[in-house]
Amino acid sequence: MHGVGKSVTGPEGEVRILDDVDLTVGEGDSIAIVGASGSGKTTLLSLLAGLDLPTRGEIALAGQSLTSMSEEERAALRARLIGFVFQNFHLLPSLTAEENIALPLELSGREDPERVGEVLAAVGLGDRRRHYPRQLSGGEQQRVALARAYVAHPRILFADEPTGSLDQTTGRHVSDLLFELNRHNRTTLVLVTHDLSLARRCQRVYLLGNGRLTEQAAAA
Ligand SMILES: Nc1ncnc2c1ncn2[C@@H]1O[C@H](COP(=O)(O)OP(=O)(O)OP(=O)(O)O)[C@@H](O)[C@H]1O
Numbered sequence: 725m726h727g728v729g730k731s732v733t734g735p736e737g738e739v740r741i742l743d744d745v746d747l748t749v750g751e752g753d754s755i756a757i758v759g760a761s762g763s764g765k766t767t768l769l770s771l772l773a774g775l776d777l778p779t780r781g782e783i784a785l786a787g788q789s790l791t792s793m794s795e796e797e798r799a800a801l802r803a804r805l806i807g808f809v810f811q812n813f814h815l816l817p818s819l820t821a822e823e824n825i826a827l828p829l830e831l832s833g834r835e836d837p838e839r840v841g842e843v844l845a846a847v848g849l850g851d852r853r854r855h856y857p858r859q860l861s862g863g864e865q866q867r868v869a870l871a872r873a874y875v876a877h878p879r880i881l882f883a884d885e886p887t888g889s890l891d892q893t894t895g896r897h898v899s900d901l902l903f904e905l906n907r908h909n910r911t912t913l914v915l916v917t918h919d920l921s922l923a924r925r926c927q928r929v930y931l932l933g934n935g936r937l938t939e940q941a942a943a944a
């Protein structure tokens with residue numbers, strides 16, 4: 725993204741969320757974005773993934789300009805290239821864990837029950853496959869959301885606080901899984917996190933504050 729600004733009009737007038745943000749993420753990179761609550765991290769991630777459009781500036785994904793595409797073109801590009809773990813999971817309440825995870829494969833005409841079983845096991849939910857979201861704990865829902873985001877082998881995985889609802893051990897397991905995807909499949913990782921142990925495992929860490937993004941020096 726280049727020169728990106730984002731303002732929205734809320735109930736209390738104009739909110740300037742992002743001011744002038746530049747960011748380049750290479751294929752196979754892993755980056756973490758940190759910053760205070762309300763600093764605009766979720767907004768930034770939604771823009772990078774083409775879920776939202778900036779007020780100013782340019783954003784390209786895999787060499788294609790998101791800012792000059794139609795909504796349908798952006799949706800098609802997202803379906804082909806990206807996985808997204810939402811901060812509040814966005815699971816479909818009327819589908820079981822297994823059905824939620826199978827959805828991206830079905831939508832792209834690549835049904836693959838074996839793959840679904842594999843990712844369910846990888847996130848430690850082999851024995852919860854037929855539970856509906858309301859029958860899952862917050863951390864279990866978060867892991868279903870992660871499984872759904874990577875089941876269809878995305879080139880880029882965006883994850884908004886992927887370990888936010890997990891205990892330390894489960895969080896470590898989920899972050900191992902993310903970096904395994906990064907190492908073995910060269911899946912690009914763009915993570916928003918308050919979890920410093922997760923952030924430190926990324927190649928680069930950026931701090932968002934006052935509408936601007938600055939790269940943090942590598943930890944000693
Ligand atoms: N549609 C909207 N209308 C008005 N204000 C909004 C809107 N969306 C976001 N905001 C405001 O923009 C700011 C940034 O929101 P955002 O969700 O990106 O923050 P965040 O860094 O992800 O925070 P958190 O760590 O709490 O998840 C917040 O102050 C929020 O209230």
Ligand SMILES: [Mg+2]
Pocket residue numbers: 765766767811884
């Ligand atoms: Mg957020």
